[in-house]
Amino acid sequence: MEKKKAIFQLESKGRSLIFALSIVSIVAYLLLSFGHFGRIHNIAIEDFPLIFLMVIGGIPITFQIIIKMFKGDLGADALAVIAIITAAYLGSYLACSLIIFMLASGQVLENYALARASAVLRLLAQRMPSKAHLKQGSDIVDIEVSHINIGDVLVLYPHEICPVDSIVIEGHGGMDESYLTGEPYLVTKAPGVMALSGAINGESMLLLHAQRRPQDSRYAKIMKVMEESEQHRPHLRRLGDQLGALFAPFALIIAAATWYLSGDPLRFLSVLVIATPCPLLIAIPITLISAISLAAKTGIIIKDPLVLERLPTCRTAIFDKTGTLTYGQASLVDIFTFEGFDRDEILQLTASLERYSKHPLAKAILTAAEASNLSLFEATVVSEKPGHGLTGQIQNHKVHITHRKKLLQTHPQHANVLPHLKPGMECIILIDDQMAAVMQFRDTLRAEGHSFISHLKPIHHFEKVMVVSGDRPEEVEYLAKQLDIKETYSSQTPEQKLALVRAETVKAPTLFMGDGINDAPALTAATVGLAVGQHETVTAEAAGAVILENTLSKVDALLHISTCMRRIALQSALGGMLLSGLGMAFAAAGFIGPVAGALLQEVIDVLAILNALRLTWKTTLPIHIKNT
Structure with missing residues (x-):
């Protein structure tokens, strides 16, 4: 070379x-x-x-x-x-x-x-910092960016460029990520929030916890274009x-x-x-x-330039569901309350307890409580034993969060009063050992999902749109109904996805989009394979292009760039x-x-x-x- x-x-x-x-x-x-x-x-x-x-x-x-x-x-x-x-x-x-x-x-x-x-690409390489500030006890030492390791604690001074993908562990402020994401405003940073490599820090000093090595960070991936x-x-x-x-x-x-x-x-x-x-x-x-430069500026890595030629010829769009057409995160969609209990009170007590939990549904409950402007209480005697759910003492009430199977094992008498099991996930709330509510969750459809799918045919001339997912039939059908997608395949193994994509590619050029390891074989078999997000290295390697931002608007941008x-x-x-x-x-x-x-x-x-x-x-x- x-x-x-x-x-x-x-x-x-x-x-x-x-x-x-x-x-x-x-x-x-x-x-x-x-x-x-x-x-x-x-x-x-x-x-x-x-x-x-x-x-x-x-x-x-x-x-x-x-x-x-x-x-x-x-x-x-x-x-x-x-x-x-x-x-x-x-x-x-x-x-x-x-x-x-x-x-x-x-x-x-x-x-x-x-x-x-x-x-644009040369500018990306030139603006990346060569030094980083490593915190060692009470000292701050300047080191080469290439020497940063996962777990290092870094100090980012005002107006400096973030050297690696990190989590903020101390400090509050804003960062300019427009060079990476195209969003024309500062993104608020607080403890627990991701800071992207290449983003420009605002007025406040931040303490960062390195999550990736420099060569694996987002900025480095763009420079590899x-x-x-x-x-x-x-x-x-x-x-x-x-x-x-x-x-x-x-x-x-x-x-x-x-x-x-x-x-x-x-x-x-x-x-x-x-x-x-x-x-x-x-x-x-x-x-x-x-076109490769414009894509990089938009936040899209073109791994194989053939993608740019082939995309406008694709006539069949095949999408994975979770993390692609949906956010891949549960959202609270309904609260079924029993007699004598108030919805907001249940949500307030449950969220007050869930903030001590690392369960996947905890974030959804806390988000719902925040959206309802509910203040949280302090909890005591918090316990979360595997398989037994979460318990705690809040406002002189014993709150227990569990699931249907465990509840029916310990309290079979509640079988007749529980609502019918619906698609999605659920948790059951008991207050002072009384049935209080059933919370139901779903993986939320992306906000731009319906608009994106509906314009694929008239704007980009796709003749067929399909959802192929390993998820349960009722979940896939629910999503397809919301997006008005007629053809769905659920409970698909990676082998089945691969066979289906190959069969469709014989009929017409195909676009396949996914974000998980199980999508990798299908990505390689499609005429064009697009990986969304940075969750799985295997997926990114199999795809011809990687959409760094987990949003369908970037996919739309790539379609327009290729055209x-x-x-x-x-x-x-x-x-x-x-x-x-x-x-x-x-x-x-x-x-x-x-x-x-x-x-x-x-x-x-x-x-x-x-x-x-x-x-x-x-x-x-x-x-x-x-x-x-």
Whole structure:
């Protein structure tokens, strides 16, 4: 990899020198043309700078292209070799020099465009801190960020950038995560809240507990985009090569036919000059890297650039349920109270006890109490024995939180008074050993879920939307009904998910989205696999792209980015070929000479590159989904 990079850099420097030399030589030719300096060995004095350029610049470029041709890379550059040789043979030194200038400038423009398109990624690397403040007892020691270990206690001063994904353990303030998430406001930080690497701290000092190593943190994953994209040869670039391979013989046939019919070799040269080099070979990779950069800025890691080409062609969307279409967290949806008990009082007492518990449902109860603006009481004699539930003494009441199975084992007489078991989860509340309430929970649908699903067909042209989940049938059907999804598959094992995705991919290109280890096989089998969130490394490795923010709005953003990229790439490639074709026609008719043709092709190349850079300049994407 390093050897390839060194060779690329050397070639780039060589082309830059040839580009500079071609400018100097052409300017010298124009200046000398105003005088009458005579000839040496039948060669005009003003032609010598051009001949010097042909030897110093033309020969190396010609050999580079010939080597590529012998390796099977036959494209529009092959036309350049023929054009250079023809121009030199016919004594059209200025046309030959302009072709050399055009090839060298095309490389320089491409390097500039690639650098411009990759600016976001370079900026990410440059802004990451190199030092961190490690707290050791009462001392604070500066260490290299690379030396941070999980569990280290770090001090983050005001306005500093968070070095690793951490949990706040002391301090209150706000952090700017807009560079990572796109959200244009400060995110409140307090003990227990996650602080993302790359986020900018506000006015307060925070004490952090490192949760990941620097190389595993979110910021590091974004910075890996460039390296990963360089290691993949994207399909769109291969498509550009194929189009170039088709265009080159077409141009040669037109040029040869022009020479045969007109008998004028200068027309042959003019046609080749306008056809060389084809802008699609420059524009398509620039468009691709622009899209990767925009995705990284949006909070999306493109692991395989093929994702950007394939996404707009997908016609079947297959979603996992938990953590993808839902938040993957329980929410309190109903409280069934028994006679003599008040709903808010039950919730207040239960939440007062649950704040001492680590049970998955505790957070849902506390969230519900907070939403109802209920103050919490102090609890005493708190006990949580495995399998027995949670008990405690609150406001002179004995509160016991348990589950149906345990209750019926110890108090079978309550079987007739319990409400029917509903889909989801539940807990039963006893106060002073009396049945007080049954709380029911569900995994909550994402706020933007209905809007996202409903616009997949009209906006992104998906023809089928499916839910494939390992969850129970009643849970999957409940979700599908809310989202108006007709086709569902529940209680699916990873093997069954894999088989189903393979079967659907045979029928039409598929998009599969999931966030768990059990989704990994299906992610690899789909035409495009998207991993949501950072919960499972296995899932992220299997997916072609990773949506870092656990939100469907980022998935929508990726769909729009891929659509824009494909449209702009085709516009640049086909538009450049069309303009070149028109120019070739005028050259074949004798209206454009070799020199004018070289200048015209340079304009076409610049237009194609500017069009390819449009994604880099894009700051907003169409918004079609909303929270409900």
